[in-house]
Amino acid sequence: MTDAIQVRYSELAESSCCMSCGPAASLCDPTPGQVCVDLGCGRGTDVLRLAEKVGPAGHAYGIDLTEAMLDKARNTARKLGVTNATFLRADLEAIGLPSASADWITSNCVLNHVADKGRAWGEIARILKPGGRFVISDIYAVEPVSAEDRADPQAVAECWAGAVMRHEYLANVAGAGLQDIVITEESAPYRKGRANVASFTLAGRKPAVRKCCG
Ligand SMILES: C[S@@+](CC[C@H](N)C(=O)[O-])C[C@H]1O[C@@H](n2cnc3c(N)ncnc32)[C@H](O)[C@@H]1O
DSSP states (O other), X not given: OHHHHHHHXXXXXXXXXXXXXXXXXXXXXXXXXXXXXXXXXXXXXXXXXXXXXXXXXXEXXXXXXXXXXXXXXXXXXXXXXXXXXXXXXXXXXXXXXXXXXXXXXXXXXXXXXXXXXXXXXXXXXXXXXXXXXXXXXEEEESSOOOHHHHTOHHXXXXXXXXXXXXXXXXXXXXXXXXXXEEEEEEOOOEEETTEEEEEEEEEEEOOOOOOXXX
């Protein structure tokens, strides 16, 4: 699956095609000094905006599978003189950042691509600090995608065949132990490839550490 994804996004790294499906990063509200992570950052536009918000005492990380996307992102950061942004290659099933290191996690139209979504949500919960927050825009399936399409790497790379049903999506988020989950916006169903899908943006947090009262 990931080969087809990297081929598709290596081509898209060179085009001006819009690749997002919601306003996730703009709903993040980090304060100076905080750490933000954009999962599947593409050309890095949201990472650079977040780097500006957290300032020199903070840091923004962009994670992506496709080296061509990361090259674009690093070049833009260099040209703009941004020194508090780092772009790393990783699959969202094994993000490679330390546990409890992120105040904010965002992602836009990426988790639908990931084969083991439960594992990716486990990674999101792992790298968030206690009380850390996430805002994620993505696509879900309005009707189940056929087994044949789900097994088609090209269809998964096109942002529709990897989509799971809404209830499965929310079960993965809750299963990772994340809480206060709010859907901030949601589209009407639309046709993509051979599937009926919809886009939504969800926000939530990792539980804060509770102090023992004993
Ligand atoms: C639809 S684009 C979205 C890019 C960016 N978030 C935006 O809104 O412009 C999906 C991005 O996710 C990356 N991607 C897909 N599957 C991934 C995975 N398993 N792990 C990390 N990145 C992945 C692709 O390389 C691509 O850059």
